[in-house]
Amino acid sequence: MKDNNSHKFIVYQMMFHLWGNTNTDLVFNGSCQRNGVTKFKDVSSKALQALAKKGFTHIYATGIIEHATMEDFSAYGSPLDHPSIVKGRAGSPFAIKDYYDVNPFLASDPAKRLEEFDEMLLRIHACGLQLILDFVPNHLARQYYSDKKPIGVIDFGANDHTDKSFDPNNNFYYLPGTQFSVPEGLDIPVPFSIPYIEIPAKVSGNNVFSAQPSKDDWFETVKLNYGIDFQHGETTYFDPIPDTWLKLLDVLTYWTNKGVDSFRCDMAEMVPVAFWAYVIPKIKAINPKITFIAEIYQPHRYHEYIFRGGFDYLYDKVGLYDALRRLMEERPEATVEDITRVWQNESGDFAEHMLRFLENHDETRINSPGFAQQNLWSTIPAMVITACLHHGPLMTYMGQEFGEQANEVEGFNMAQDRTTMFDFWRVETHQRWMNQGNFDEALLTKEEQQLDEFYVDLFQFVHSHPAIQKGQFFDLQYAQNEAYPNRKVYSFLRYTPKEKLLIVCNFDSQYSYSVDIHLPTLAKDMMQVSKVKLKLDKAFIPPALKEHNQAINEAILPPNSAYIFKIS
Template sequence: MYKIICFAVLFFYNWAIAQTPTKMTKEKKESEKKTDKLVVYQIYTRLFSNTKTTNKFNGTIKENGCGKFNDINDKALQALKKFGVSHVWYTGVIEHATMTDYSKYGIQKDNPLVVKGMAGSPYAVKDYYDVDPDLAVNVKNRMKEFESLVKRSHKNDLKVVIDFVPNHVARQYHSDVKPPHVKDLGEDDDKLKSFAPNNNFYYIEGQQFVVPENVNPPVKVAEPFIENPAKATGNDVFTSIPSINDWFETVKLNYGIDYLDNRSTHFNPVPNTWLKMKDILLFWASKGIDGFRCDMAEMVPKEFWGWVIPEVKKVNPHLIFIAEIYNPSAYWSYIAEGKFDYLYDKVGLYDGLRRLMQGGGDANDITKVWQNESGNFANQMIRFLENHDEHRICSKFFVGDAFKAIPSMIVSATLHSGPVMLYFGQELGVNPNVAEGFSGDDGRTTIFDYWGVPEFQNWVNDHKYDGGKMTTEQKKIRKFYADLLKFVNTSDAVRNGQFFDLQYVNNNGQAPHYNDQKIFSYLRFTEKQKLLFICNFDLENSYSTAVNIPVGAWEMMKLDPSQKYTFKGVFGNKLVIEEGKADKVKVDIPKNSVLIFEIK
């Protein structure tokens, strides 16, 4: 009886997902579909086009070089478009704290005691109304160079996404170029109060900020850093003495929540910080960008997002908002109340796939992800295997081999009709294996330092962006990604189709030799196309097995289960199963691989 109940519950979940309609945009004609199958390519802007190979530990911008807006030329953008990209996320665009001195250009110098790395963290914004001078050939014309990049991207049919960092700013935040109507953050704060609804910052009454004792900048410190009274630190640390592991270089913004009074809220009237953030979003929207990736969105109240996103979309209804979020229990509220278009699928799918890629985990976790976390908004989850916060796949901290990511990358890209994201160099097997500066040897491409990425420079090839220096292995892995993105962009079932999880009729011995801890199977289908995916995450073993397809699945695909069908291999799979039985498909699946069949 228990198995019957479980079967019924899982069948209902599949049915519910299959019935979820493709979202439509009001702005387009009713007959025109809006696809959520975006292909987002994250560019870490200062590293992307840097061709210098010095790579000195804690090197200066002069020593190690820095990529520029102008270096991302038409050739680069055309290559990304050909690769299958629809959206480019330019990371680190807005001006942030740095150890490089730009004071001769009228830019306030930063105290190195509150800067992480020679180049500084792009998430320690010090002027919301300016772009980072590192990225300009001519610093005086830095905004024009960024605007030209936006236009160039659009000319090459690429949408532009930039970061919006709403939760925290650099300790020495100061806008040199803000519009005349704008007052700086904190300018009107009552600093004698730890909290006031219209203060932009939180203050530690009667205490001076203390720099973490083990902070040791690689440049000479001319004077001590004084902050009195101390401000709360960005990662919700309400003390004057944060640790080096805190976001000590940043200060928390006040959105009307009194954290020291049981998180009591003060949202009416609209807090001053809300109004300032709205103005900042509208400023960047006026530059012609197409979307915002919102850093640590869940550290900002969903009520703010529910207010500001519709306000900004009144000006440009086509803008998209992507939330970096790590709390599955809050997902629905940040879509329904917060009005986000897309959310990170890190805690669910990324973490589950990572365990499988490392030889552990359980393929059944994939079912749990869409059932328990994303449910009927699965198409609004943005899937990825790399970004600037995570270990590189090829690093010693992850799996050390780009090809071990193949099944996980296919699942990330095809499980539902939501967006997929790649981090620059993922398709080339980037493997950071030395300490670059502040963050040390941590398996991530540095976000704090000036650096060149050797594997990526092979593709950049002195700004030809033609892969002229790629190794044989790099050509192979990049071809896999190129083929996958082509498949994603041309497959009607992947872009627009319904989804049916086959795991529940194949696990627990229901299919012969089907190791449900290592094998995961599912259907994607539209009226035009029906696809069967069989994924083997086992790094050591191949399997001769059979995959059951229940009657209910055939009915949802509007096919007669009493008939026989041909299963034709697609996406590199050359197998053809002639007149296969509708209820069971026998396959031999190699280790660490995926078989995709089109059902005819």
């Protein structure tokens, strides 16, 4: 039973322009017309019901707000972007060119794109799901222009003093006396006879104060000015409130009033925490239930972004993700003690605020040569810990549940380990699950079906156990004897007054271990139990082991498995 008051919601991330594409005949650097692209109507009630049935509660739709692209929709009010400052044929979802619009190529009728978005949002809510939308506050597309802005709204940069490198009320940073030059070595699939002109050059989104950034920089974006003078000791000018703050408050208000349920805030750590402390309460005054998720990679700043900035959740990439990846890859230095250090050093006092994952659009696919392709089922112990360690939310990425390899070369994205953000393409395993609108397993391989069943089983377990949704946590590693395999096996407790669970996870890909876990007196006292009796409640085991072992031995934990016991 889902607990609506629990932090333990389950996010499904879709790279939106890829999600609904059914075309299998794709060409390198193909256009949206040639290769296909998602339409808002593709996120149908049937599709949403299929996702809800799997156990997902939230849809994180990446790439909906209009960004720079090489496609031409000037006939629909969206100016053509210069291809030399666009990454890939589709463009980067994080190079926003109109905060108040959605991508025209996502609509069946581009002239009615906002209406089609509204209709999709109604379907999402009708299926009991919530929508997480990207908010990109650190940078914009170099050619930002809003044709959908409300009356009275002034475009970013329209009133800037471009002769000044910094002014507290400028929206951008400038390099007076310079002209922007495109990076060297770019391969642009759509040649353009007219050169791109930008005088003076603006500072690029990743704080590069150069008129010619490199192709590895965020050259397609420009840095937003929050009142910080980076060239003079990072002096701050926050009083009076800078114009950029006011403009972004308007943007968040606009989407909140449209009914968006949550904002995933891109590179939130590159924006001053004072801005978040200013804007988040104002948005929550409009909708107290709205949530803010921060992409952040500096653990020493977690506390201030939650308790001062007001964020509900933060990415737990540098902590738990990195630790689990080392274990899944069975690196020589990997040890489950790293998991203990995560909750001790980074998230111990605010664990419910950590959003955990094993994949997202930035990370390597699990089932790729650079990650765990030779040992896909290391997913089991890692995902059980991701889902059950504390009572914060978890996230999976489209295709993760089928073991997507992302081994196709699409165009701008040349890495055969990540799904492209920048090209019009497809996600192959996900495309077969869609199966022309049937959303079933008919076209999946046996192994893909088994992996999907594991995820569904785990999500249903999470939803049905209050101890996982909001129970207390107790790490058992310190209390085990010398025979305990403390580099490969991680054990912990989750408990409420009415439910007590022991969770034991084995990251060893070859060896089984005895389930002989010592519960210290402190743990028993905290759970208010004296004598302990264990009963196996759930066993997550690689399918090949299930097929060769008809009966599960509660005393022996197989390789890459997780046992969950009820304590009575």
